Amino acid sequence: MxxxxxxxxxxxxxxxxxxxxxxxxxxxxxxxxxxxxxxxxxxxxxxxxxxxxxxxxxxxxxxxxxxxxxxxxxxxxxxxxxxxxxxxxxxxxxxxxxxxxxxxxxxxxxxxxxxxxxxxxxxxxxxxxxxxxxxxxxxxxxxxxxxxxxxxxxxxxxxxxxxxxxxxxxxxxxxxxxxxxxxxxDTKSRLQEWAQGRGLASPKYILVAEEGPDHNKTFEMEVRIGNKSYGRGIGSNKQSAEKSAAREALVSLGILEHN
CATH class of the missing domain: 1.10.1520.10 (Ribonuclease III domain)
Structure with a gap:
Protein backbone atom coordinates (compact mmCIF):
# COMPACT_ATOMS: atom_id res chain seq x y z
CA MET A 1 0.00 0.00 0.00
CA ASP A 186 0.75 -11.87 24.46
CA THR A 187 3.70 -13.95 25.65
CA LYS A 188 1.56 -16.41 27.61
CA SER A 189 -0.90 -17.02 24.77
CA ARG A 190 1.93 -17.39 22.25
CA LEU A 191 3.61 -19.99 24.45
CA GLN A 192 0.26 -21.74 24.84
CA GLU A 193 -0.18 -21.82 21.04
CA TRP A 194 3.35 -23.16 20.58
CA ALA A 195 2.70 -26.01 23.01
CA GLN A 196 -0.70 -26.85 21.53
CA GLY A 197 0.71 -26.83 18.01
CA ARG A 198 3.14 -29.57 19.03
CA GLY A 199 0.66 -31.66 20.97
CA LEU A 200 2.27 -30.80 24.30
CA ALA A 201 0.64 -30.14 27.64
CA SER A 202 -0.48 -26.61 28.44
CA PRO A 203 2.16 -24.47 30.18
CA LYS A 204 1.93 -24.40 33.97
CA TYR A 205 3.25 -21.56 36.10
CA ILE A 206 4.76 -22.44 39.47
CA LEU A 207 5.68 -20.02 42.24
CA VAL A 208 9.39 -20.44 42.92
CA ALA A 209 10.03 -17.59 45.35
CA GLU A 210 8.21 -14.76 47.09
CA GLU A 211 10.24 -12.08 48.82
CA GLY A 212 9.83 -8.68 50.43
CA PRO A 213 7.26 -6.96 52.65
CA ASP A 214 3.56 -7.04 51.81
CA HIS A 215 3.64 -3.59 50.21
CA ASN A 216 6.67 -4.34 48.03
CA LYS A 217 6.78 -8.03 47.19
CA THR A 218 8.76 -9.66 44.41
CA PHE A 219 7.59 -12.91 42.84
CA GLU A 220 9.56 -15.45 40.82
CA MET A 221 7.57 -17.82 38.63
CA GLU A 222 8.72 -20.81 36.59
CA VAL A 223 6.91 -22.02 33.48
CA ARG A 224 6.86 -25.76 32.86
CA ILE A 225 5.49 -27.77 29.96
CA GLY A 226 5.14 -31.36 31.05
CA ASN A 227 8.13 -32.08 33.26
CA LYS A 228 10.45 -29.60 31.55
CA SER A 229 11.23 -26.08 32.74
CA TYR A 230 11.25 -23.53 29.91
CA GLY A 231 11.93 -20.30 31.73
CA ARG A 232 11.69 -18.17 34.86
CA GLY A 233 10.54 -14.62 35.38
CA ILE A 234 10.43 -12.04 38.15
CA GLY A 235 7.74 -9.42 38.70
CA SER A 236 5.99 -7.25 41.25
CA ASN A 237 2.98 -9.58 41.07
CA LYS A 238 2.39 -13.14 39.96
CA GLN A 239 0.85 -12.14 36.64
CA SER A 240 3.79 -10.00 35.53
CA ALA A 241 6.22 -12.71 36.69
CA GLU A 242 4.31 -15.28 34.62
CA LYS A 243 4.52 -13.05 31.54
CA SER A 244 8.23 -12.61 32.12
CA ALA A 245 8.68 -16.37 32.44
CA ALA A 246 6.71 -16.95 29.25
CA ARG A 247 8.85 -14.40 27.44
CA GLU A 248 12.01 -16.13 28.67
CA ALA A 249 10.62 -19.40 27.34
CA LEU A 250 9.86 -17.85 23.94
CA VAL A 251 13.39 -16.43 23.79
CA SER A 252 14.90 -19.82 24.64
CA LEU A 253 12.79 -21.39 21.88
CA GLY A 254 13.99 -18.80 19.36
CA ILE A 255 10.50 -17.36 18.87
CA LEU A 256 11.42 -13.97 20.34
CA GLU A 257 14.72 -12.13 20.27
CA HIS A 258 16.52 -11.38 23.51
CA ASN A 259 16.35 -7.67 24.43
Whole structure:
Protein backbone atom coordinates (compact mmCIF):
# COMPACT_ATOMS: atom_id res chain seq x y z
CA MET A 1 0.00 0.00 0.00
CA UNK A 2 1.43 3.37 -0.92
CA UNK A 3 1.62 6.07 1.71
CA UNK A 4 -0.77 8.87 0.94
CA UNK A 5 0.44 11.56 3.28
CA UNK A 6 2.27 12.01 6.54
CA UNK A 7 1.29 13.25 9.96
CA UNK A 8 1.99 16.80 8.80
CA UNK A 9 -0.81 16.41 6.30
CA UNK A 10 -3.44 15.93 8.99
CA UNK A 11 -4.30 18.62 11.47
CA UNK A 12 -4.85 16.39 14.48
CA UNK A 13 -6.01 19.06 16.91
CA UNK A 14 -7.52 22.47 16.36
CA UNK A 15 -5.22 24.01 18.96
CA UNK A 16 -2.17 21.82 18.52
CA UNK A 17 -2.30 21.19 22.26
CA UNK A 18 -4.21 17.91 22.27
CA UNK A 19 -7.84 17.05 22.91
CA UNK A 20 -10.08 19.57 24.63
CA UNK A 21 -12.39 18.78 27.52
CA UNK A 22 -16.01 18.72 26.37
CA UNK A 23 -18.40 20.52 28.69
CA UNK A 24 -22.12 20.93 28.20
CA UNK A 25 -21.76 24.53 26.97
CA UNK A 26 -19.29 23.71 24.16
CA UNK A 27 -20.71 24.96 20.87
CA UNK A 28 -21.19 22.13 18.40
CA UNK A 29 -18.91 22.37 15.39
CA UNK A 30 -20.72 22.12 12.07
CA UNK A 31 -19.90 19.33 9.64
CA UNK A 32 -18.36 21.90 7.31
CA UNK A 33 -16.17 23.36 10.06
CA UNK A 34 -15.11 19.88 11.13
CA UNK A 35 -14.21 18.91 7.58
CA UNK A 36 -12.18 22.07 7.02
CA UNK A 37 -10.34 21.69 10.33
CA UNK A 38 -9.21 18.18 9.45
CA UNK A 39 -8.76 18.93 5.74
CA UNK A 40 -11.21 16.20 4.75
CA UNK A 41 -12.30 16.00 1.09
CA UNK A 42 -16.02 16.70 1.68
CA UNK A 43 -17.62 19.50 -0.33
CA UNK A 44 -21.16 18.16 0.12
CA UNK A 45 -21.77 17.66 3.83
CA UNK A 46 -24.91 15.49 3.84
CA UNK A 47 -23.09 12.22 4.54
CA UNK A 48 -20.73 13.80 7.04
CA UNK A 49 -23.60 15.42 8.93
CA UNK A 50 -25.31 12.05 9.16
CA UNK A 51 -22.10 10.47 10.44
CA UNK A 52 -21.94 13.02 13.25
CA UNK A 53 -25.60 12.66 14.27
CA UNK A 54 -26.40 10.48 17.29
CA UNK A 55 -29.87 8.99 17.67
CA UNK A 56 -30.42 11.09 20.82
CA UNK A 57 -30.34 14.19 18.59
CA UNK A 58 -33.14 12.80 16.42
CA UNK A 59 -35.28 12.23 19.50
CA UNK A 60 -35.23 15.97 20.20
CA UNK A 61 -35.07 17.28 16.62
CA UNK A 62 -37.80 15.65 14.55
CA UNK A 63 -36.70 17.37 11.34
CA UNK A 64 -33.14 16.02 11.59
CA UNK A 65 -31.78 13.56 9.06
CA UNK A 66 -31.08 9.88 9.71
CA UNK A 67 -28.74 8.99 12.59
CA UNK A 68 -25.29 7.50 12.10
CA UNK A 69 -25.92 3.85 12.95
CA UNK A 70 -25.95 2.53 9.36
CA UNK A 71 -22.74 4.41 8.60
CA UNK A 72 -21.25 2.99 11.80
CA UNK A 73 -22.02 -0.52 10.52
CA UNK A 74 -20.28 0.22 7.22
CA UNK A 75 -17.32 2.00 8.80
CA UNK A 76 -16.65 -0.94 11.10
CA UNK A 77 -16.22 -3.25 8.10
CA UNK A 78 -14.16 -0.69 6.15
CA UNK A 79 -11.78 -0.22 9.09
CA UNK A 80 -11.30 -3.96 9.51
CA UNK A 81 -10.33 -4.34 5.86
CA UNK A 82 -8.22 -1.19 5.62
CA UNK A 83 -6.22 -1.93 8.78
CA UNK A 84 -5.75 -5.56 7.75
CA UNK A 85 -4.27 -4.55 4.39
CA UNK A 86 -2.14 -1.84 6.02
CA UNK A 87 -0.66 -4.33 8.49
CA UNK A 88 -0.16 -6.93 5.74
CA UNK A 89 2.14 -4.54 3.86
CA UNK A 90 3.75 -3.00 6.95
CA UNK A 91 4.79 -6.34 8.47
CA UNK A 92 5.48 -8.76 5.60
CA UNK A 93 7.27 -11.16 7.95
CA UNK A 94 4.54 -11.55 10.57
CA UNK A 95 2.29 -14.64 10.59
CA UNK A 96 -1.48 -14.52 10.37
CA UNK A 97 -2.00 -14.88 14.12
CA UNK A 98 0.15 -11.87 14.96
CA UNK A 99 -1.52 -9.73 12.30
CA UNK A 100 -4.96 -10.71 13.58
CA UNK A 101 -4.09 -9.70 17.13
CA UNK A 102 -2.53 -6.42 16.00
CA UNK A 103 -5.58 -5.55 13.94
CA UNK A 104 -7.84 -6.33 16.89
CA UNK A 105 -5.81 -3.94 19.06
CA UNK A 106 -5.89 -1.16 16.46
CA UNK A 107 -9.66 -1.32 15.91
CA UNK A 108 -10.56 -1.98 19.54
CA UNK A 109 -13.23 0.26 21.06
CA UNK A 110 -10.76 2.05 23.34
CA UNK A 111 -8.29 2.69 20.53
CA UNK A 112 -10.89 4.05 18.12
CA UNK A 113 -12.19 6.31 20.89
CA UNK A 114 -8.62 7.54 21.40
CA UNK A 115 -8.39 8.34 17.69
CA UNK A 116 -11.67 10.25 18.04
CA UNK A 117 -10.27 12.24 20.96
CA UNK A 118 -7.10 12.93 19.00
CA UNK A 119 -9.08 14.71 16.30
CA UNK A 120 -11.48 16.34 18.78
CA UNK A 121 -14.42 14.49 17.26
CA UNK A 122 -16.52 15.30 20.32
CA UNK A 123 -16.67 18.94 19.23
CA UNK A 124 -18.73 18.02 16.18
CA UNK A 125 -21.14 15.46 17.65
CA UNK A 126 -24.82 16.25 17.25
CA UNK A 127 -26.29 14.98 20.51
CA UNK A 128 -29.50 15.41 22.42
CA UNK A 129 -29.35 17.73 25.43
CA UNK A 130 -29.67 14.85 27.86
CA UNK A 131 -26.81 12.99 26.21
CA UNK A 132 -24.63 16.11 26.34
CA UNK A 133 -25.34 16.59 30.04
CA UNK A 134 -24.52 12.93 30.65
CA UNK A 135 -21.04 13.45 29.16
CA UNK A 136 -21.74 11.94 25.77
CA UNK A 137 -19.08 14.02 24.03
CA UNK A 138 -16.41 12.11 25.98
CA UNK A 139 -18.03 8.68 26.31
CA UNK A 140 -15.75 5.99 24.94
CA UNK A 141 -18.39 3.85 23.23
CA UNK A 142 -20.11 6.84 21.65
CA UNK A 143 -16.81 8.23 20.34
CA UNK A 144 -15.86 4.83 18.93
CA UNK A 145 -19.22 4.43 17.19
CA UNK A 146 -19.07 7.93 15.71
CA UNK A 147 -15.50 7.41 14.52
CA UNK A 148 -16.65 4.29 12.67
CA UNK A 149 -19.54 6.26 11.16
CA UNK A 150 -17.08 8.95 10.04
CA UNK A 151 -15.01 6.29 8.27
CA UNK A 152 -18.16 4.94 6.63
CA UNK A 153 -19.08 8.39 5.33
CA UNK A 154 -15.55 9.07 4.11
CA UNK A 155 -15.51 5.74 2.26
CA UNK A 156 -18.84 6.38 0.53
CA UNK A 157 -17.90 9.93 -0.41
CA UNK A 158 -14.29 9.54 -1.56
CA UNK A 159 -13.41 5.84 -1.55
CA UNK A 160 -10.75 3.74 0.15
CA UNK A 161 -7.80 6.01 -0.80
CA UNK A 162 -9.34 8.80 1.29
CA UNK A 163 -9.82 6.43 4.22
CA UNK A 164 -6.19 5.32 3.95
CA UNK A 165 -4.99 8.92 3.80
CA UNK A 166 -6.99 9.82 6.89
CA UNK A 167 -6.13 6.73 8.93
CA UNK A 168 -2.45 6.19 8.19
CA UNK A 169 -1.13 9.13 10.26
CA UNK A 170 -3.24 8.03 13.22
CA UNK A 171 -2.10 4.42 12.90
CA UNK A 172 1.57 5.33 12.54
CA UNK A 173 1.43 7.25 15.81
CA UNK A 174 0.37 4.21 17.83
CA UNK A 175 1.43 1.06 16.00
CA UNK A 176 4.89 0.83 17.60
CA UNK A 177 3.58 1.13 21.15
CA UNK A 178 0.75 -1.30 20.41
CA UNK A 179 3.27 -3.73 18.95
CA UNK A 180 5.38 -3.56 22.12
CA UNK A 181 2.32 -3.98 24.34
CA UNK A 182 1.18 -6.82 22.12
CA UNK A 183 4.50 -8.61 22.62
CA UNK A 184 4.45 -8.04 26.37
CA UNK A 185 0.80 -8.98 26.89
CA ASP A 186 0.75 -11.87 24.46
CA THR A 187 3.70 -13.95 25.65
CA LYS A 188 1.56 -16.41 27.61
CA SER A 189 -0.90 -17.02 24.77
CA ARG A 190 1.93 -17.39 22.25
CA LEU A 191 3.61 -19.99 24.45
CA GLN A 192 0.26 -21.74 24.84
CA GLU A 193 -0.18 -21.82 21.04
CA TRP A 194 3.35 -23.16 20.58
CA ALA A 195 2.70 -26.01 23.01
CA GLN A 196 -0.70 -26.85 21.53
CA GLY A 197 0.71 -26.83 18.01
CA ARG A 198 3.14 -29.57 19.03
CA GLY A 199 0.66 -31.66 20.97
CA LEU A 200 2.27 -30.80 24.30
CA ALA A 201 0.64 -30.14 27.64
CA SER A 202 -0.48 -26.61 28.44
CA PRO A 203 2.16 -24.47 30.18
CA LYS A 204 1.93 -24.40 33.97
CA TYR A 205 3.25 -21.56 36.10
CA ILE A 206 4.76 -22.44 39.47
CA LEU A 207 5.68 -20.02 42.24
CA VAL A 208 9.39 -20.44 42.92
CA ALA A 209 10.03 -17.59 45.35
CA GLU A 210 8.21 -14.76 47.09
CA GLU A 211 10.24 -12.08 48.82
CA GLY A 212 9.83 -8.68 50.43
CA PRO A 213 7.26 -6.96 52.65
CA ASP A 214 3.56 -7.04 51.81
CA HIS A 215 3.64 -3.59 50.21
CA ASN A 216 6.67 -4.34 48.03
CA LYS A 217 6.78 -8.03 47.19
CA THR A 218 8.76 -9.66 44.41
CA PHE A 219 7.59 -12.91 42.84
CA GLU A 220 9.56 -15.45 40.82
CA MET A 221 7.57 -17.82 38.63
CA GLU A 222 8.72 -20.81 36.59
CA VAL A 223 6.91 -22.02 33.48
CA ARG A 224 6.86 -25.76 32.86
CA ILE A 225 5.49 -27.77 29.96
CA GLY A 226 5.14 -31.36 31.05
CA ASN A 227 8.13 -32.08 33.26
CA LYS A 228 10.45 -29.60 31.55
CA SER A 229 11.23 -26.08 32.74
CA TYR A 230 11.25 -23.53 29.91
CA GLY A 231 11.93 -20.30 31.73
CA ARG A 232 11.69 -18.17 34.86
CA GLY A 233 10.54 -14.62 35.38
CA ILE A 234 10.43 -12.04 38.15
CA GLY A 235 7.74 -9.42 38.70
CA SER A 236 5.99 -7.25 41.25
CA ASN A 237 2.98 -9.58 41.07
CA LYS A 238 2.39 -13.14 39.96
CA GLN A 239 0.85 -12.14 36.64
CA SER A 240 3.79 -10.00 35.53
CA ALA A 241 6.22 -12.71 36.69
CA GLU A 242 4.31 -15.28 34.62
CA LYS A 243 4.52 -13.05 31.54
CA SER A 244 8.23 -12.61 32.12
CA ALA A 245 8.68 -16.37 32.44
CA ALA A 246 6.71 -16.95 29.25
CA ARG A 247 8.85 -14.40 27.44
CA GLU A 248 12.01 -16.13 28.67
CA ALA A 249 10.62 -19.40 27.34
CA LEU A 250 9.86 -17.85 23.94
CA VAL A 251 13.39 -16.43 23.79
CA SER A 252 14.90 -19.82 24.64
CA LEU A 253 12.79 -21.39 21.88
CA GLY A 254 13.99 -18.80 19.36
CA ILE A 255 10.50 -17.36 18.87
CA LEU A 256 11.42 -13.97 20.34
CA GLU A 257 14.72 -12.13 20.27
CA HIS A 258 16.52 -11.38 23.51
CA ASN A 259 16.35 -7.67 24.43
Missing amino acids: RKLFTLDGLRISSSGKGPRTMTEDVKTESAEQFSKRLKLPFTDFFLLTRALTHRSYLNENKDAIEDNERLEFLGDAVLDFMVAEWLYHLFPEKPEGDLTRLRAALVHTEQLANFARKINLGLALQLGKGEIQAGGRERTTLLCDTFEALIGALYLYAGMPAVEAFMEPLLLEVVDSILQNHIAE
